[in-house]
Amino acid sequence: MADYPRKVIQVPTYNLFREQDAGKQPVLDVRNLGIDFGGLTAVDSFNITLGPTEISGLIGPNGAGKTTIFNLLTGVYQPTRGSVLVNGIDIKGMPVHKVNKLGIARTFQNIRLFSEMTALDNVKVGMHNEIRCSFLASLLRLPSYYRAEAAANMKAMELLDFMGLADVADQKAGSLPYGVQRRLEIVRALATNPSVILLDEPAAGMNPSETTELMHQIRRIRDTFHIAIFLIEHDMNLVMNVCEAIAVVNYGKIIAKGTPEEIRSNPAVIEAYLGKEDND
Amino acid sequence: MKKLLNNKNTRSNLVIYLVVTVFFLVMQGMNMGGMLTSSWKGFLVPICVYISLAVSLNLLVGICGELSLGHAGFMGIGAFAGIVVAALLQDAVALEPLRLFIAMIVGGVLAGAAGFLIGIPVLRLRGDYLAIVTLAFGEILKNIVGNLYVGLDAEGVHVSATSAKFTLLEGGKMILDGPVGATGIKKLATFPMGFVLVLITLFVVLNLVNSKEGRAIKAVRDNRIAAESVGINVTAFRMKAFVVSAFLAGMAGALFGLNYSSMAASKFNFNTSINILVFVVLGGMGNILGSVISATVLYVLPEALRSLEDYRMILYAVVLILVMLFTWSPRVKEFVSVVTDKISGIFKKKEVETNG
Numbered sequence: 001m002a003d004y005p006r007k008v009i010q011v012p013t014y015n016l017f018r019e020q021d022a023g024k025q026p027v028l029d030v031r032n033l034g035i036d037f038g039g040l041t042a043v044d045s046f047n048i049t050l051g052p053t054e055i056s057g058l059i060g061p062n063g064a065g066k067t068t069i070f071n072l073l074t075g076v077y078q079p080t081r082g083s084v085l086v087n088g089i090d091i092k093g094m095p096v097h098k099v100n101k102l103g104i105a106r107t108f109q110n111i112r113l114f115s116e117m118t119a120l121d122n123v124k125v126g127m128h129n130e131i132r133c134s135f136l137a138s139l140l141r142l143p144s145y146y147r148a149e150a151a152a153n154m155k156a157m158e159l160l161d162f163m164g165l166a167d168v169a170d171q172k173a174g175s176l177p178y179g180v181q182r183r184l185e186i187v188r189a190l191a192t193n194p195s196v197i198l199l200d201e202p203a204a205g206m207n208p209s210e211t212t213e214l215m216h217q218i219r220r221i222r223d224t225f226h227i228a229i230f231l232i233e234h235d236m237n238l239v240m241n242v243c244e245a246i247a248v249v250n251y252g253k254i255i256a257k258g259t260p261e262e263i264r265s266n267p268a269v270i271e272a273y274l275g276k277e278d279n280d
Numbered sequence: 281m282k283k284l285l286n287n288k289n290t291r292s293n294l295v296i297y298l299v300v301t302v303f304f305l306v307m308q309g310m311n312m313g314g315m316l317t318s319s320w321k322g323f324l325v326p327i328c329v330y331i332s333l334a335v336s337l338n339l340l341v342g343i344c345g346e347l348s349l350g351h352a353g354f355m356g357i358g359a360f361a362g363i364v365v366a367a368l369l370q371d372a373v374a375l376e377p378l379r380l381f382i383a384m385i386v387g388g389v390l391a392g393a394a395g396f397l398i399g400i401p402v403l404r405l406r407g408d409y410l411a412i413v414t415l416a417f418g419e420i421l422k423n424i425v426g427n428l429y430v431g432l433d434a435e436g437v438h439v440s441a442t443s444a445k446f447t448l449l450e451g452g453k454m455i456l457d458g459p460v461g462a463t464g465i466k467k468l469a470t471f472p473m474g475f476v477l478v479l480i481t482l483f484v485v486l487n488l489v490n491s492k493e494g495r496a497i498k499a500v501r502d503n504r505i506a507a508e509s510v511g512i513n514v515t516a517f518r519m520k521a522f523v524v525s526a527f528l529a530g531m532a533g534a535l536f537g538l539n540y541s542s543m544a545a546s547k548f549n550f551n552t553s554i555n556i557l558v559f560v561v562l563g564g565m566g567n568i569l570g571s572v573i574s575a576t577v578l579y580v581l582p583e584a585l586r587s588l589e590d591y592r593m594i595l596y597a598v599v600l601i602l603v604m605l606f607t608w609s610p611r612v613k614e615f616v617s618v619v620t621d622k623i624s625g626i627f628k629k630k631e632v633e634t635n636g
Contacts, residue, residue, distance in 0.1 A: 112505055112509075114499045138492060189509075
């Protein structure tokens with residue numbers, strides 16, 4: 001494993017970091033990341049640094065490689081080139097569950113809940129590594145089991161309540177409405193105690209009022225838990241309103257980075273989304 | 281205590297324990313009162329064994345979501361380990377239930393160890409592939425125990441994989457005789473011990489299911505990728521379920537082996553594995569009480585129909601089809617739910633009346 005110098009965020013070098021993140025180690029530090037599938041280069045020279053309390057967006061046309069990038073960041077794919085540092089630790093060669101323990105949690109574009117389990121149990125699965133109770137203790141139902149379960153129930157309910165899901169705690173996750181399932185996935189990711197959370201199209205399938213609600217919730221998550229959020233989204237209203245920094249990818253490469261205002265007027269972005277103007 | 285009873289899981293677990301205990305007490309009472317025919321007496325221990333096998337397989341198939349067709353192999357390991365241990369301890373441990381219990385524990389541990397070793401290569405696979413490979417390993421286990429020669433004489437224990445040069449001193453005793461199996465086993469199994477086995481199995485499986493580990497196992501079943509993403513080591517939890525299931529099957533096997541005077545390895549073949557799987561499927565995937573009931577009924581049914589001779593397997597098949605229809609057909613399910621709603625409606629009304 002390569003040894004990296006510890007990096008801290010210096011505010012003047014890049015104007016996108018929030019002031020409060022200055023002098024701190026980035027939660028996510030991606031260097032020159034790339035992956036090839038056979039002869040196809042899906043992602044190439046992808047660089048990004050995420051401050052500890054930053055909300056950033058990743059946008060790009062369909063098939064640009066956004067979800068592939070998320071899969072690289074969470075260890076689902078092993079990169080062909082480059083490295084991903086979560087809280088300063090290289091995730092190279094780590095299985096997905098260990099990468100999660102480093103402090104990176106995610107949601108999925110096509111919802112992946114534990115559909116046969118209740119909403120509460122879904123959240124408690126997220127808290128798996130936090131519940132301190134040995135195999136033997138739960139098998140023999142020792143007092144420590146009841147203590148751990150009670151504490152887990154309480155925290156899980158608090159988290160559900162935070163996203164306004166306390167009412168559905170006892171319902172099967174698979175039977176919940178689509179928008180609720182999306183929010184439940186966020187709660188489950190939060191339950192793993194992450195320092196950065198990746199949201200893959202959190203507003204997909206939501207109606208405008210649900211999306212507005214989601215925007216508030218995303219900000220509230222950052223402000224309450226003091227974590228970074230990195231999201232993929234096609235809903236430009238949400239991206240432009242919530243994100244403090246945006247990276248645009250096309251054909252697996254970053255074509256623009258900047259504040260929402262900069263991105264909106266960037267000619268390369270407009271070209272990627274709308275196509276090139278004919279000059280005749 | 282009241283809080284405990286309000287918990288849905290605890291309540292449904294208590295129901296299961298209650299059903300099993302009542303069944304045991306009734307059968308034991310009838311047995312002591314001499315109301316059972318000798319063939320019924322013969323059913324008691326195997327019923328307990330099959331309940332235990334069905335519940336432990338349900339842990340793997342219903343709760344972990346992995347189809348295994350090699351359960352009888354683990355049962356066989358347990359049976360022969362139990363027979364050998366019981367024979368070796370014949371003089372050392374005079375108390376029969378204790379000797380039986382030790383034999384069951386050793387059978388369980390060996391089967392669990394076999395489960396672990398097999399699990400390392402096998403659990404890399406999923407779904408149909410896993411089913412096929414467990415089937416093969418089940419047959420391999422059966423053939424291994426079917427080719428073991430174990431004997432005891434003045435020099436000590438002799439173990440061999442071939443009959444050639446396998447000779448015992450005078451007065452020595454053959455415990456396992458290769459394909460012939462074990463003969464002259466001292467029957468140790470009793471119905472109360474069977475009940476204890478069922479209780480142990482239920483205790484382990486039910487407590488496991490409603491714990492952190494059980495949730496992780498169910499999460500792996502429902503969505504493997506999501507389970508990994510929240511920090512669950514998928515391989516480790518599939519292995520845990522596999523080993524626990526094999527351990528319980530081994531214990532049940534030991535009791536089964538010590539219930540007959542002779543036992544051949546051919547008993548632990550594919551057919552037995554499928555039978556256990558049928559109990560699990562008909563009882564409902566992940567439904568523990570269902571496994572208990574279906575194992576009991578489906579074990580007794582073909583035996584009870586023996587008087588019908590040739591027609592009994594046809595009847596057995598018809599029953600299987602009917603049960604399938606009743607549990608899986610959407611129309612029949614709808615009908616059943618309407619009826620149960622009405623019944624529970626009556627009860628709810630009463631509750632409101634008494635409360636108000």
